[in-house]
Amino acid sequence: MLLFLKLLLAHILGDFVFQSEKWVRDKEDKKAKSSKLYVHIGIHTILLLLVFQFNLQEYWLGFLLIIVSHYSIDLLKLYLQKKKTKRIWFFIDQVLHILILIVITSFYNNFSFSVDTIINDKSLLLTIFVLLVTFVSAVFIKIIITQWNPESKKENDDSLAKAGRYIGILERLFVFTFVITNHWEAIGFLLAAKSVFRFGDLTSSKDRKLTEYILIGTLLSFGFAVLLGVLYLYILNLL
Numbered sequence: 001m002l003l004f005l006k007l008l009l010a011h012i013l014g015d016f017v018f019q020s021e022k023w024v025r026d027k028e029d030k031k032a033k034s035s036k037l038y039v040h041i042g043i044h045t046i047l048l049l050l051v052f053q054f055n056l057q058e059y060w061l062g063f064l065l066i067i068v069s070h071y072s073i074d075l076l077k078l079y080l081q082k083k084k085t086k087r088i089w090f091f092i093d094q095v096l097h098i099l100i101l102i103v104i105t106s107f108y109n110n111f112s113f114s115v116d117t118i119i120n121d122k123s124l125l126l127t128i129f130v131l132l133v134t135f136v137s138a139v140f141i142k143i144i145i146t147q148w149n150p151e152s153k154k155e156n157d158d159s160l161a162k163a164g165r166y167i168g169i170l171e172r173l174f175v176f177t178f179v180i181t182n183h184w185e186a187i188g189f190l191l192a193a194k195s196v197f198r199f200g201d202l203t204s205s206k207d208r209k210l211t212e213y214i215l216i217g218t219l220l221s222f223g224f225a226v227l228l229g230v231l232y233l234y235i236l237n238l239l
Contacts, residue, residue, distance in 0.1 A: 003051075004105040007066070010047035011097055018043050031078045041071050062104040069100045121239050129232045133176045134169045137224040141168070145217050148209070168217070172225040179229025191222065 023036040031037075045067055052059040073096045081089035171190065178186040 001105075001109070003109055004101060006051045007048075007101045007105065008098070010044070010051050011101060014040070014044040014047050015094075015097070027074075027078055028081075032075060037071075037074065037078075040074070041067065044070055059108070062108060066100060066104060070097060073097060073100075122236065125232065125235060125239070129176070129228055130173070133172045133225055133228050137172055137221070137228070138165060138168060141217060141220045141224065144220060145213065148213050148216065168221050172221055175222055175225035176229045176232075179226055180233055187222070187226070191218075194218065 019040055023040060026036040027034045027040070048063055048066060049056075052063060056063055073093055077089045077093045171194065174190055175187050178184065178190070
């Protein structure tokens with residue numbers, strides 16, 4: 001486990017700390033011809049040497065596999081990703097890197113990474129409730145409040161696309177987390193913070209229907225999250 005943590009730390013440093021946005025853009029533009037790509041791989045090489053304490057006599061295979069795979073995965077992502085799929089390829093890229101680290105760790109140590117350790121009653125229950133809190137609740141809330149939609153969207157509305165949906169998902173996740181970790185006071189802080197940010201919109205709009213619509217949506221969102229949090233804890237205690 002210690003070796004995996006060291007490799008993961010080296011990966012985080014190489015991919016996120018010691019790689020600037022300028023380097024990423026250069027790699028996307030020039031791909032295999034980008035000098036930043038090879039500087040990036042060089043940084044990972046140095047970090048891996050430190051992790052393996054320059055003991056390549058013992059760790060040469062793992063060292064080579066990580067470097068070669070990292071270069072190949074990065075190059076694959078650069079050539080296959082499009083503007084609309086950059087986010088998807090970012091996550092694919094990171095998952096593949098971490099899987100390689102797991103394989104290398106299991107080769108050198110008794111590092112067991114069994115599916116059974118991940119997929120169990122508790123993890124499945126948590127996954128189900130996270131989906132209920134995020135996506136299922138969003139559908140229920142939308143169905144409930146659609147009948148009161150004030151249809152007051154402006155032509156020059158400068159809000160982000162689907163921002164309301166993502167804000168709702170995030171706030172329900174926060175509330176759900178606060179409930180299952182027994183930090184109820186944080187829910188009040190979150191509600192107060194959202195009220196402060198919304199206050200300007202509501203007062204400037206001078207639209208009572210819009211105010212009521214937002215209030216109903218917020219209360220439903222918080223209510224669903226609290227209810228599901230309590231229900232999750234109840235079922236968890238039965239397992």
